[in-house]
Amino acid sequence: MLKFVFWALLAANAALFAYGQGYLGKVQGGEREPQRLKNQLAPGRMVMLSAAEARAAAEVPAAAPAQAAPPAEPAPPAQAPVVQTIACTQAGAFAAGDARRFETRIARLGLGERVSRTSVPFQEVTSHLVYLPPSGGKEGADRRVAELKDQGVENFFVMQGDSPLRWAVSLGVFKTESAAQGLATALAKRGVRGVRVLPRGPQGTRAAWRLRDLTPEERSRVARIADDFSGVQLSQCK
Incomplete structure (x- = not known):
């Protein structure tokens, strides 16, 4: 009986040893360990290297990991459009009362x-002179007077005195510009050439404003204000 037990235990140990070494195969696998090792080794694909080749292979550095691309530079901020400005605009001239309202x-x-x-x-224009400008001194004035008489013009006189109009021929003085221009037109129809109209009156000063670096929109707003004042103009500063 003891011999039977001894040999049964020995057989069981041998079976466990064989199973552990893979000689009996896996429960879920169909091949045994020796066969699996044989398939893994693939002796037909193995290449024997010489000592020099083995050293050369060992000295080849491992491929460096791909470096991440540097972050893209941020786009520069959009610049505000440049607004063109008008260097200097002059508004005037204003009478005393108009100057206060404009300001x-x-x-x-x-x-x-x-x-x-x-x-x-x-x-300050108070009258308008219709005249022929001086040309050639006294002799020139005498010549123009003779021409006027030939053209039937009798209302005239030669201007003298110490002024730029010395030896000019005056043809009439009018309070309004329209009346002066009417005479100039009538004389031209009669063949009188070179007639001019000159505003006359005392010289003085009036208020004006200079506005610098205006945008087109700002200048338009100033122009709308100036339009409400008679005789006021916008011009470039001198």
């Missing part, structure tokens, strides 16, 4: 230090 309205535009008040020469 009040311009202040509402908020132009600050870009606005400055100045004085400009101004002629």
Whole structure:
């Protein structure tokens, strides 16, 4: 009985040893360990290297990992469009009462230090002279007088005195420009050439404003204000 037990245990141990070494195969696999090792080794694909080839292969550095691309530079910020400005605009000339009203309205535009008040020469026109300008001194004046008589013009006189109009021939003085222009047109129809109209009156000064670095929109707003004042014009600063 003891011999039977001894040999049974020995057989069981041998079976366990064989199973553990893979000689009996896996439960889920169909091949045994020796066969699996044989398939893994693939002796037909193995290449024997010489000592020099083995050293050369060992010295080849491993491929460096691909470096990440540097981050793209941010796009530069969009620049604001350049607004063209008008260097200097002059508004004037203003009579005393109009100057105060214009100054009040311009202040509402908020132009600050870009606005400055100045004085400009101004002629207070009180009459309009219709005349023939001087040409050739006294002899020239006498010649023009003779021509006027031949053309039937009798209302004239030769201007003298110490002035730029010395030896000019005056043909009439009118309070309004329209009346003066009417005479000039009538004389031209009669063949009188070179007739001119000259505003006359005392010289003085009036208020004007200089507005610097205006945008086109700002200048349009100033122009709309100036249009409400008779005789006021916008011009480039001199």
